[in-house]
Amino acid sequence: MASLALDSCGSCAEHRTKSLVRLGLSPDRWDYLIALAGNPNTGKSTVFNALTGLRQHTGNWPGKTVVRAEGAFEHDGKRVKIVDLPGTYSLQAGSVDEEVARDFVLFGRPDVTVVVVDATRLERNLNLVLQILEITDRVVVFLNLMDEARRHGVAVDPVRLEKELGVPVIPGVARQDSGIDELISAALDVAAGTRTTSPFRAGRYAPDVERAVVGLAPVVESVYPEVPNSRWVALRLLNADEAVQEAVRSGELGQLASGSQEAVHAPPPEADRQRLLDAATRWRWDLPTDFHDVVTQHSYDAAEEVAGRAQMTGLKRAGFAFDRKLDKALTSRVFGFPLMLLILAIVFWITIEGANVPSGMLATLLIGTVHPWLNGVAAAASVPWWLSGFVLDGVYLATAWVIAVMLPPMAIFFPVFTLLEDFGYLPRVAFNLDALFKKAGAHGKQALTMCMGFGCNAAGVVATRVIDSPRERLIAIITNNFSLCNGRWPTQILIATIFIGALAPASLGGLVSAAAVVGIALLGITMMFLSSWLLSRTVLRGEATSFSLELPPYRPPRILQTLYTSIIDRTLIVLWRAVVFAAPAGAVIWLIANISFGGESLAQHLVGWLNPVGLLLGLNGVILLAYVVAIPANEIVIPTVLMLTVLTGGLAGGSGAGVMFEADSVGATSELLRAGGWTLLTGVNLMLFSLLHNPCSTTIYTIFQETRSAKWTTLATALPLAMGFTVCFLVAQVWRLVAA
Amino acid sequence: MDLRLPSIPLRQTVELVSIDLPADQAEPLLERGVLPGCRICPVRSSPSGHAIVSVDGSLLALRRETAACLCVRLLTSLQEVG
Numbered sequence: 001m002a003s004l005a006l007d008s009c010g011s012c013a014e015h016r017t018k019s020l021v022r023l024g025l026s027p028d029r030w031d032y033l034i035a036l037a038g039n040p041n042t043g044k045s046t047v048f049n050a051l052t053g054l055r056q057h058t059g060n061w062p063g064k065t066v067v068r069a070e071g072a073f074e075h076d077g078k079r080v081k082i083v084d085l086p087g088t089y090s091l092q093a094g095s096v097d098e099e100v101a102r103d104f105v106l107f108g109r110p111d112v113t114v115v116v117v118d119a120t121r122l123e124r125n126l127n128l129v130l131q132i133l134e135i136t137d138r139v140v141v142f143l144n145l146m147d148e149a150r151r152h153g154v155a156v157d158p159v160r161l162e163k164e165l166g167v168p169v170i171p172g173v174a175r176q177d178s179g180i181d182e183l184i185s186a187a188l189d190v191a192a193g194t195r196t197t198s199p200f201r202a203g204r205y206a207p208d209v210e211r212a213v214v215g216l217a218p219v220v221e222s223v224y225p226e227v228p229n230s231r232w233v234a235l236r237l238l239n240a241d242e243a244v245q246e247a248v249r250s251g252e253l254g255q256l257a258s259g260s261q262e263a264v265h266a267p268p269p270e271a272d273r274q275r276l277l278d279a280a281t282r283w284r285w286d287l288p289t290d291f292h293d294v295v296t297q298h299s300y301d302a303a304e305e306v307a308g309r310a311q312m313t314g315l316k317r318a319g320f321a322f323d324r325k326l327d328k329a330l331t332s333r334v335f336g337f338p339l340m341l342l343i344l345a346i347v348f349w350i351t352i353e354g355a356n357v358p359s360g361m362l363a364t365l366l367i368g369t370v371h372p373w374l375n376g377v378a379a380a381a382s383v384p385w386w387l388s389g390f391v392l393d394g395v396y397l398a399t400a401w402v403i404a405v406m407l408p409p410m411a412i413f414f415p416v417f418t419l420l421e422d423f424g425y426l427p428r429v430a431f432n433l434d435a436l437f438k439k440a441g442a443h444g445k446q447a448l449t450m451c452m453g454f455g456c457n458a459a460g461v462v463a464t465r466v467i468d469s470p471r472e473r474l475i476a477i478i479t480n481n482f483s484l485c486n487g488r489w490p491t492q493i494l495i496a497t498i499f500i501g502a503l504a505p506a507s508l509g510g511l512v513s514a515a516a517v518v519g520i521a522l523l524g525i526t527m528m529f530l531s532s533w534l535l536s537r538t539v540l541r542g543e544a545t546s547f548s549l550e551l552p553p554y555r556p557p558r559i560l561q562t563l564y565t566s567i568i569d570r571t572l573i574v575l576w577r578a579v580v581f582a583a584p585a586g587a588v589i590w591l592i593a594n595i596s597f598g599g600e601s602l603a604q605h606l607v608g609w610l611n612p613v614g615l616l617l618g619l620n621g622v623i624l625l626a627y628v629v630a631i632p633a634n635e636i637v638i639p640t641v642l643m644l645t646v647l648t649g650g651l652a653g654g655s656g657a658g659v660m661f662e663a664d665s666v667g668a669t670s671e672l673l674r675a676g677g678w679t680l681l682t683g684v685n686l687m688l689f690s691l692l693h694n695p696c697s698t699t700i701y702t703i704f705q706e707t708r709s710a711k712w713t714t715l716a717t718a719l720p721l722a723m724g725f726t727v728c729f730l731v732a733q734v735w736r737l738v739a740a
Numbered sequence: 741m742d743l744r745l746p747s748i749p750l751r752q753t754v755e756l757v758s759i760d761l762p763a764d765q766a767e768p769l770l771e772r773g774v775l776p777g778c779r780i781c782p783v784r785s786s787p788s789g790h791a792i793v794s795v796d797g798s799l800l801a802l803r804r805e806t807a808a809c810l811c812v813r814l815l816t817s818l819q820e821v822g
């Protein structure tokens with residue numbers, strides 16, 4: 001972000017703010033459309049943010065951007081819309097990501113495509129650049145990560161590269177906002193057509209392939225005279241590329257070519273379109289069997305050649321000595337695993353310890369001070385009791401509780417986690433866990449989506465798009481719920497503190513509670529492996545596909561920006577969601593506590609019915625009812641439990657029927673629960689059940705969105721619930737046997 | 741003479757000759773710079789036999805079976821070793 005970057009070139013940034021007005025989210029009308037493409041982890045999202053002032057999620061692992069992000073800015077009076085495409089290595093449309101990116105470059109009709117290139121890995125990145133140059137000649141290359149290239153002794157000559165590629169090449173460091181101004185003007189010049197390009201195009205293929213291309217290209221030209229590169233279209237048709245075939249069939253191919261939004265060509269007559277497709281089919285018969293390999297090899301050769309010319313040779317690659325040393329420890333046979341647990345424990349410990357005080361303060365303020373004051377106001381205004389009860393004791397208190405309990409831990413956890421992510425630790429976790437994933441028949445990248453699940457399961461489910469194989473992706477989706485999400489920690493932390501931390505001497509209480517929470521998180525990971533294994537042996541049978549994972553270089557995280565973005569993007573969004581769900585749930589609780597028949601409230605009836613089942617599971621009716629009420633949001637389980645305990649136990653405490661409250665301190669909560677008949681077993685089983693139960697409603701909905709299948713959504717919902725019942729039941733039986 | 745990557749000692753750079761995998765599985769490797777003719781060097785291995793290799797300056801983790809599909813050639817002359 002401009003305001004944070006300590007740019008040496010302050011004057012340009014200043015100049016830019018004058019002419020560049022960031023518009024934030026996408027406008028309906030625009031003068032130019034820019035597509036942002038590039039290999040994974042090259043800094044596309046960083047460039048996107050620098051351009052738009054938006055805070056698209058960035059992080060140091062390949063494949064974060066899975067959905068198309070859109071934004072806009074205004075420059076010299078022109079409105080520019082910009083689309084951030086998923087990072088891909090090629091445009092072969094082999095995975096969902098590649099398809100999204102390819103279709104946009106091809107069919108989205110951008111006025112210019114900006115390709116973000118990692119200067120330290122030129123050759124590999126050029127492969128994509130060359131593929132894009134085949135499709136369109138409106139391209140600008142942004143040579144990013146020049147700082148890293150310099151540090152590692154890789155010298156790229158941008159001027160030479162520009163000559164080779166025939167399109168503008170702008171060197172820069174997106175993270176420091178440098179090169180962005182030049183990028184904007186080059187991109188807009190190309191978009192406006194004031195700067196013409198003469199893109200590098202692959203030369204002749206091997207004779208038998210070349211013959212087919214030369215034979216088909218004139219047919220393409222005769223049917224679609226406006227396409228920029230008939231050879232490419234011919235090649236794709238020979239390759240039986242479905243999207244291109246469809247574009248020929250529908251006549252859409254002609255529209256793409258112009259690039260401009262307005263010019264609309266009438267589609268060629270249907271007979272002509274069919275003639276082209278038939279010709280392609282005929283030529284395909286004459287192709288050599290290794291046609292695909294020949295073409296692929298050809299494009300890699302070209303990339304190598306161009307890279308070779310633009311890269312200074314003779315420079316010794318100053319290795320990544322620091323990276324290697326760190327990797328040696330973090331992925332070591334001996335220390336890799338313990339270090340991972342240690343890091344996890346430290347993150348939780350910081351979260352638990354750090355959140356205590358602000359949580360207490362918020363609770364005192366919102367519940368201890370504001371709530372009585374609001375009640376006073378309501379009484380003074382003689383608002384009917386049921387209305388003030390419903391709004392203040394139901395809706396307000398539920399919301400206040402969620403804020404007090406969730407905001408502080410999230411505001412600590414998310415930034416810490418994001419720092420780790422920015423630093424590049426996640427791919428190492430994936431590496432450490434891969435052997436286990438493979439044994440479970442799952443994809444190594446599931447480790448990444450699992451980590452995302454620790455923040456929010458819905459986010460983890462969306463992140464599974466990085467997994468190409470549909471079978472392995474389904475496994476990752478169904479088992480993501482075993483990552484203990486952020487909505488469930490407050491429960492874990494509170495119960496661990498009351499029932500387990502209390503067993504240890506006071507000075508060690510915090511540490512012991514943190515260890516218990518880590519234990520539950522680990523159990524979740526174990527369950528995830530177990531269920532992945534089960535799934536891949538039964539309904540989702542198959543072997544794990546071969547897997548290669550890039551370990552990106554460690555990058556110093558940007559502390560300030562991380563704090564800012566993780567608080568805005570993650571914390572507030574998750575909090576908002578919780579509030580939206582907590583408010584109506586608060587209302588429901590108040591209602592079931594205040595509607596009564598047969599002398600007892602509805603809540604008391606329900607708890608009474610559920611109690612036998614609850615006790616069998618080592619829980620109780622209150623907990624089960626709380627989970628039913630809290631389906632929309634896990635966050636409100638604890639306040640619901642407390643309220644129902646007071647209500648049905650006839651205990652003193654709280655402030656009336658259906659009033660959701662937080663006991664003033666952990667001590668008071670503890671006394672209350674114990675008086676309600678809770679034992680250590682109840683506490684332990686509640687922790688287990690909070691880990692193993694159905695996903696929250698948002699996650700269920702997201703699973704349905706991603707799978708489009710009621711069957712898999714049901715399985716993903718029922719599986720953890722069944723496991724939860726089983727585990728709690730077994731623990732309760734064994735516990736009672738041992739105790740007896 | 742069919743030398744595969746897993747039999748190469750750590751930190752010895754070799755040249756990749758071919759990838760013995762079906763095209764759709766080889767593609768992701770090619771895209772990440774694992775191309776016939778490139779220099780490849782195993783830098784570490786993990787307990788489960790995973791290999792971390794260095795290719796074109798970046799680090800790549802490969803499953804054992806994948807590594808076993810990479811046919812390589814020793815660099816002979818001093819000049820080649822660089």
Ligand SMILES: Nc1nc2c(ncn2[C@@H]2O[C@H](COP(=O)(O)OP(=O)(O)OP(=O)(O)O)[C@@H](O)[C@H]2O)c(=O)[nH]1
Nearest residue numbers: 041042043044045046058059063064065087173174
């Ligand atoms: N040193 C340095 N780091 C950069 C630069 N640009 C981006 N980064 C870092 O590179 C990492 C990846 O950046 P992103 O913007 O998330 O990458 P992306 O291309 O959007 O990644 P995908 O979503 O995987 O496609 C982040 O940790 C950035 O902070 C740069 O110019 N220099």
